[in-house]
Amino acid sequence: MRLVIREDEDNVAYYAANYLRKRIIEFNPTPQKPFVIGLTDDSTAIKIYKILVSFHKIGEISFQNVIAFLTDEYVGLSIDHPASNYSFVNENLFKHVDFKQENINFIDGNANDLDKECKRYEQKINQVGGIELLLGGIGPDGHIAFNEPGSSIMSRTRMKTLAYETVLVNAKFFENDIKKVPKLALTIGIQTIMDSREIVMIITGAHKALALSKCVEGGVNHMWLVSSIQLHPSAMVICDEDATLELYVKTVRYFKSIEKVQEQLIGSDNIGLKGSISSLSKINDRCDHKKNSAHSDRARHRSSMSETRPF
Numbered sequence: 001m002r003l004v005i006r007e008d009e010d011n012v013a014y015y016a017a018n019y020l021r022k023r024i025i026e027f028n029p030t031p032q033k034p035f036v037i038g039l040t041d042d043s044t045a046i047k048i049y050k051i052l053v054s055f056h057k058i059g060e061i062s063f064q065n066v067i068a069f070l071t072d073e074y075v076g077l078s079i080d081h082p083a084s085n086y087s088f089v090n091e092n093l094f095k096h097v098d099f100k101q102e103n104i105n106f107i108d109g110n111a112n113d114l115d116k117e118c119k120r121y122e123q124k125i126n127q128v129g130g131i132e133l134l135l136g137g138i139g140p141d142g143h144i145a146f147n148e149p150g151s152s153i154m155s156r157t158r159m160k161t162l163a164y165e166t167v168l169v170n171a172k173f174f175e176n177d178i179k180k181v182p183k184l185a186l187t188i189g190i191q192t193i194m195d196s197r198e199i200v201m202i203i204t205g206a207h208k209a210l211a212l213s214k215c216v217e218g219g220v221n222h223m224w225l226v227s228s229i230q231l232h233p234s235a236m237v238i239c240d241e242d243a244t245l246e247l248y249v250k251t252v253r254y255f256k257s258i259e260k261v262q263e264q265l266i267g268s269d270n271i272g273l274k275g276s277i278s279s280l281s282k283i284n285d286r287c288d289h290k291k292n293s294a295h296s297d298r299a300r301h302r303s304s305m306s307e308t309r310p311f
């Protein structure tokens with residue numbers, strides 16, 4: 001597992017978005033070989049999606065051949081409810097970029113037969129060749145998607161009862177009224193997550209510090225499900241300094257030092273290693289520049305951008 005530590009949430013978001021951009025570009029998706037991504041509704045994803053939208057606006061990334069699977073959805077909430085996970089990703093990403101509607105997949109928490117709906121979702125993931133990269137987030141209790149503590153590490157898409165802590169945390173999306181928060185959800189399983197070819201986990205904030213320490217320093221434990229990614233051959237956690245509060249100092253130093261060595265050995269072009277939030281203002285400048293230059297030829301524009309690329 002790689003642990004990438006950045007100063008704050010903004011820099012975590014920048015690192016993650018830049019990493020996703022590079023992975024998608026390098027994959028070179030086509031209609032025959034789409035890039036299949038799993039997407040989270042974690043709060044930090046708002047910033048990640050905003051940066052991806054900026055990349056899209058300057059022509060650096062297209063989602064035409066990207067297939068998305070949302071990781072979870074509340075039971076009984078209509079898909080267009082403002083607090084649904086679909087609305088979250090739609091508002092922050094889908095509606096600003098060029099995803100094809102038929103490539104956006106979500107679990108229908110209003111389906112007549114919820115078991116059948118969960119099976120359909122698993123089949124759909126398999127039909128498109130499995131998830132290439134899963135962008136995940138965790139709750140303070142270490143849940144991934146809506147796999148609450150005690151979930152089976154072998155689980156697949158199914159219905160889960162939400163932990164009281166999760167209901168409390170998510171009340172912010174329901175006018176702070178816990179009575180309005182659905183108590184059931186459909187979620188991809190831990191095994192579904194583990195079957196992804198790559199996992200990128202976002203962990204930010206002091207309230208998730210204990211979960212991060214269980215993930216990195218504890219053993220694999222179904223009460224801290226994020227720890228299951230220790231068993232994945234290609235998992236990366238991107239966290240901020242606040243989330244490292246419960247880690248041993250030597251753990252933090254270890255992961256920071258191996259990132260430095262890696263950068264020295266492989267170079268600054270290594271995937272996702274370079275760039276910081278300060279690069280964002282340059283991207284935004286480029287967005288404005290593009291808006292203003294109505295006659296700009298796209299090819300010329302892109303090559304000029306690569307000359308000034310800050311990464």
Ligand SMILES: N[C@@H]1[C@@H](O)[C@H](O)[C@@H](COP(=O)(O)O)O[C@@H]1O
Pocket residue numbers: 040041042043044071072136137138139140144145146166169170
């Ligand atoms: N299903 C989502 C998770 O995918 C997310 O990671 C978690 C934490 O999100 P936040 O940081 O917004 O509280 O919330 C929900 O439970």
